[in-house]
Amino acid sequence: MFFRTESFRDFIRYYPVVSSIVFIQVVIWLLVYFQTSIGFTLLNEGIGMNALINQGEYWRLVTPIFLHDWQGITHILFNSFALVLFGPALEQMLGKLKFITLYLGAGIFANVFGYLIAMDSTTLSLGASGAIYGLLGLIVYMIFFTPGLIDPASRQLVLSYVMIGLIMTFIQVNVSIPGHVFGLIGGFSFGPLLVNNVNPYKRPRPRPRRQHHSGVNFDPNRWQKRRRFKLNGNISALLWWALIILAALGLIGPIILPFFR
Template identity: 55%
Template sequence: MFFRNESFRDFLQFYPVVSVIVAINVILWLLMFIPNPLSPIIYTWGVGWNVGIDLGEYWRLVTPIFLHSPNDVSHILFNSFSLILFGPALEQMIGKFKFMLVYLITGIVGNVFTYLVGTSALHLGASGALYGLLGLLLYMSFFRLDLIDPASKQIVTVITLIGVFMTFIQPGINISAHIFGLIAGFALGPIFLTHAVPYSPWRNQRRRVVRSDGLNYDPNRWDKRRFRFRMNRNVSSIIWWIILILAVLGILAGVI
């Protein structure tokens, strides 16, 4: 469920919402990291700031979801890996529009409760949204076992428990965003998983559009695909294990 063999091009085609979110996050981070006239503008007007919300700047409940600390490359790195790990399966299972809604709703819920708690600290990051995805997967693990395999259920449960535990013991963590994002994702489970279908890598293969005029038939085309799969499978598995380890390290470090 969390390990696939897509090429980069196929990943962009099969999971466009995840790809766009990661691209937005990285581009905005680069614009803040590299000195330029836009850097202070993006940070000043996008960072979560409860005083600003009190003054009517309600967009600050949304914009922090897509911003990450320009002084900490691990922040954007681990968050991106976590989204790439957990997002694609959900995007396929519930659909692009529902996935986008879950990501935004849970991220906003995390920021709303950050505001209600009344902290004066500035905050930014996709923590609420990412924990929202974990919350949805956690609901699936308990109440929709038809949608998740035992190994994936174990991964979700362990990472969620570690993430919640580290949320309360690591300094400088936006506890409200983590916990209420997780709760929001779990609460959305009965609604957004109603018509969900189990994840299947073969469904992606059937979506491939083969452009042909019918005159260039290659009788060995299936053999070529099998050969390419054998060549890439081990490399892809290693890459996805690295992504999983980095995502877990991100949770342990308290940066997501």
């Protein structure tokens, strides 16, 4: 359910909303990282700042969902990977409109509660973590209230991911605890509204490629040559698990690395 075997082109075609969100946030991060004028404008006008929200700039409860830490690549890389990992199945199961409602709704829910409980008006917020935890929250709702929608292996993966993520949320520094916790709660609370007439995830079948039969310059061994560059299912699964392990290390790395120095 959460292992991707589609080609890049098929992934974009099957999951246009997830692809668009990743594209938008990566482009914005690049514009800020390379210190472009457009990037600075987007950052200055979009970052969550409680003092400015107090003055009526309420769009700052929405725009931080698409902004990430520009001083390093870990933040944008981790959130984009998590979205690609958990988003496609939900986009197919819920449909585009419900998925967008979940993603933005959970992100806004997390930002609003982060704003309400903040003690300091100078508090800043940015990142898609609240929206990502919203996806996880809805999956947790499915696990407990509609168990037929989530297979056992996927249930174990999601619950382990959520437990590790929450533990690291309270251990790591510079992490928005309200963003993670209330994003998860927000996604869970959307369950009764969104999980109606939802079917289990079905992996899309790749579109068959057209074969041109021609006797001119035909190489009978060309298909065998191409097979050398294809990964079979087992290798793809191993690579995907390797990416999941790297994501987990991204959570616990700052905790364990000092012991090896």
